[in-house]
Amino acid sequence: DGGITQSPKYLFRKEGQNVTLSCEQNLNHDAMYWYRQDPGQGLRLIYYSQIVNDFQKGDIAEGYSVSREKKESFPLTVTSAQKNPTAFYLCASSIEEHSYNEQFFGPGTRLTVL
């Protein structure tokens, strides 16, 4: 089945540690996205990538980094510079050729920093 996988589902880290969240898709989509979700805040865009080896900052990129070395993969690193990293993180992808940007979402990773 085609889809987007995120791992792990739950992640616990100590304050000050960097942590990398995985996102893989087998939909052959060109564009991929990372969102952060906090209660009552909706989804906020962290980073997005339209093609391999290229990515752009979203609205809340500070304290995060990404890479896009393969079309299928778009890992997100939450660095120690992110002041409040505890949140639910969602990865999404879309077909570049479609102008209407329908996005498909993974199941999410819940990060808790202790």
Place this chain on the structure above:
Amino acid sequence: AQSVTQLDSQVPVFEEAPVELRCNYSSSVSVYLFWYVQYPNQGLQLLLKYLSGSTLVESINGFEAEFNKSQTSFHLRKPSVHISDTAEYFCAVSDRAGSYQLTFGKGTKLSVIP
């Protein structure tokens, strides 16, 4: 720039009663409109979308939404809700210029009461 306002953060409703979840948007250009649903601790799933044509769009599980250009609204309705409809619902817009960003509202939590 675009923005999306979901007027109700929480909507409780009794089972088999009708429900309307309100969504208004603001944009300087024409838009595409989406409703996504999120069940607890899961990713977002596309519920329905308006791209063009008929202003009334329907989902396979009985929800419908109507695009009203003059009122810049895209309200979601269901004539009779079920317990399984309990979830958070997000309205989203993307502009017709092909931007790679999807702007989300803050979500409405629908709670169906037995």
